Amino acid sequence: MRKLRIFSIVTTVVVLFVLLQGSIVTKTGSGQGCGTTWPLCFGDVIPLNPTLETIIEFTHRLISSVAGMMVLILSFWSWRKLKDIKEIKFFAILATAAIIIQGLMGAGQVVYGQPPLIMALHFGFSAISLAAVFTITLFTFEKKERPLKATVGKAFYRFIVAITIYAYAVIYTGAFVKHMGAATVCTGFPMCNGELVLFSEGMIVFAQMFHRLSGMLLALLIVVLFIWIVKMYRSQRFLWWIGWFCLSLVVIQFLSGISMVLTYNQHLTIGIIHALTISILFSVLTYTIVVTRRK
Known part of the structure; x- marks a missing residue:
């Protein structure tokens, strides 16, 4: 289990780095x-006399390929090793499908060119891949005899699902803008x-x-989620930390978005932080759905 845990952490970091690389390529x-x-x-396996743009794109392709292989290995390995976790099958399949679709869409963009909407979908599948791998990684830290779960009402669970879906939609709106x-x-x-x-100034x-x-x-x-947790579920340590973490992420997301506007999107670091925080937020909310769903 220790080897799987270490491999899953490394895979999560690599997938996250690929996501950030994608933002750098676009920027x-x-x-x-x-x-x-x-x-x-x-036409070359390794480009000769590359420009900076070539180095950035070639490196992104190379690391994306490595990430794809690591996700495939992690999905198969975790499926075999974590059979006691009933959600593992779904997330192993999800991680595999997302990374394959992400790769094919990236290749299609290079060869055929793609409209902004399709490229936004490419980033969206990157976020799904990260969320699936992130969730699998957290599964490796759960105790087999006592998986993590939270006792919540139906209304709270439905709110978590709704806000996760909505966060994913917001990812698309941001990717489309970019x-x-x-x-x-x-x-x-x-x-x-x-x-x-x-509506009056064009698309x-x-x-x-x-x-x-x-x-x-x-x-x-x-903010509503955080207040709900504080009022109703503050005694449950997992939800307490989830509330604070999500609130912190959305504050960073909000401030980085404003900073991008005020600095005319001239600073690459701010754009990376903006893309990073929404992706992590979506991943955290995805795992929260799993934990609150368990009986």
Whole structure:
């Protein structure tokens, strides 16, 4: 079990790094750094005299391939080793399917080019892959004779499911904004260029403002979740820490989003933090669904 636990942690870190690499590729405009050839780079196994964009894209491909193999190994290994955990089969299949679809979509984008909506889906499958691997990793820390569970009411459980699905939808709105180049279309916050606009200024402004409203609603829902936990379930240590962790993540997400707008999205680190926190939040909420579902 110790070897599986270590391997799962390393796999989670590698998958997370791939997700961040994807943000760097988009931010630096390196998606065509290897031309339109895949899996080769400009027809070569290893590119000769590469530009910075080529190095970024080639490295992303290389580490993505390693991550894919690690996820496949982890899925099979955990399925065999963690048979006592009834949810393991679902998450092993989910992790495998997500990483394969993610890879195929990335290859399709290089060879054929893809519209912003499809590229947003690519990031969405990256988030699913991370959430599945993250959950499997936490399974390796559970005691076989006493799996982690939380006793909650039906309304709270349904709220957790709803907020997880909504967080995933917010991931798509942000990815769509990024891939259609709408991140810097508005200056200032909360208004756009000094005006409260949504539908009247075209699709690109609509995407930016819609994402802002979606993010603010997510923050509000997390605050409601936190208050609910404090009032009803503060005696359950797992939920107590989940409440604080989710609240901290959404604050970081909110502040990093505002910072991206105010700095005209010029700082790569802020964009990485923004993509990182929403992905981790979705992963944490996914595991919370599992724990609160158990009887």
